Amino acid sequence: MGNNDIFEMIANIYDTPERVHIAKVSTDAIKNLLVNTRDKDAIDFGCGTGLVGMDLLDKFRSILFLDTSQNMLHIVNKKISDANAQNASSLCLDLETSINLDNSADYIFMAQVLLHIRDYTSVLSKLYNILNHEGHLLLVDFNKNENVVSDLVHNGFDQEQLKAIMLEIGFKDVQTETFYTGSKLFMGQDASMFIIDAKK
Numbered sequence: 001m002g003n004n005d006i007f008e009m010i011a012n013i014y015d016t017p018e019r020v021h022i023a024k025v026s027t028d029a030i031k032n033l034l035v036n037t038r039d040k041d042a043i044d045f046g047c048g049t050g051l052v053g054m055d056l057l058d059k060f061r062s063i064l065f066l067d068t069s070q071n072m073l074h075i076v077n078k079k080i081s082d083a084n085a086q087n088a089s090s091l092c093l094d095l096e097t098s099i100n101l102d103n104s105a106d107y108i109f110m111a112q113v114l115l116h117i118r119d120y121t122s123v124l125s126k127l128y129n130i131l132n133h134e135g136h137l138l139l140v141d142f143n144k145n146e147n148v149v150s151d152l153v154h155n156g157f158d159q160e161q162l163k164a165i166m167l168e169i170g171f172k173d174v175q176t177e178t179f180y181t182g183s184k185l186f187m188g189q190d191a192s193m194f195i196i197d198a199k200k
Contacts, residue, residue, distance in 0.1 A: 022185065022193075023051035026111040026140045029179045029195045033138055034059055040106035045095075045127065046113030050076040056109070057085050064103055065090040095126050106132050111140040115153045125169050131200040137171065139196040143178060147189045156186065159194050171198035 030052070037059050044053030047065040049072055057063055065076045065088065073090045080088045093101060096117060108127050114120050127137055141157055142148075148155035159176045166174050176196045185191040 020051060023111065024055075025180045026193070026195075027052050027055045029140060029193075030056065030109050030111075030138050031059065033136070033195070033197050034107075037107060041104075042107040042109065043103065043105040043130070045108050045110040046116070047076060047090075048072050050079050052109065052111045053088075054079050054083065054085075057083070057088055060087065060107065062087045062089070064088075064105070066093055066095075066101075068092065068094040095123055101126070101130050104130055104132050106135045107138065108135070109138040109140075112142070114139060114141050115156065120154075121165055121169070124166060128169050128171060128200060133200060135200045137166075137196070137198045137200075139198070140193060142186045143192045143194055145186055145189055145191050148187045148191075150187060153187075156191070157194075159196070162196065166196070166198045171200060173197075173199040 039061050042053075042056070042060040042063045044050065044056075044063055044065045047053050047067045048069075050065055053063050053065055054076075065073065065080075067073050067076070067090075070092050073092055076090050080090070091103075095101065096119065108131060117123050124137075131137060144156040144158045146155065159178075163174045163176055174196060175198075176194055178192050178194045181190075181192040183190045185193070
């Protein structure tokens with residue numbers, strides 16, 4: 001995944017109050033879309049330090065925490081151990097460079113991950129393949145923001161363009177909505193966040 005070197009360096013200081021807050025509102029948005037998931041298996045894709053997935057462990061039969069940064073996963077594994085979470089596991093894998101993932105899931109959620117991925121259409125196609133029939137991809141990210149200028153990340157996404165890409169991949173019933181707006185959320189700029197629920 002893009003910017004992996006940076007994430008390796010900042011893993012131990014990643015959980016700032018700002019990131020914890022963004023993760024909390026992202027998790028709440030995801031929870032609002034979960035129905036009868038206690039017998040379902042999930043993947044927290046691009047999990048970072050597990051700020052989102054750890055708060056969803058009681059919602060699923062199992063969660064696989066997936067990230068490209070081994071240092072981030074060290075933090076996740078400590079959290080899993082401290083919580084004595086029997087339904088959690090982790091895997092270090094870069095889906096951008098890997099052919100595919102052997103695991104399958106009923107739910108894949110990813111929060112502020114897509115903006116780091118250069119060829120996100122290819123990765124979304126791989127995530128589609130990983131999902132079980134009728135499975136859901138829940139994607140949280142920033143709306144397109146022209147005030148954000150960066151060589152490291154996309155400056156957000158146009159929901160309708162992203163929806164069209166996902167429909168072309170094969171997703172159906174793609175629902176999208178803006179659920180949060182805040183100050184200095186994204187690269188020091190005021191920004192809004194959306195969530196997409198796409199079904200296989």
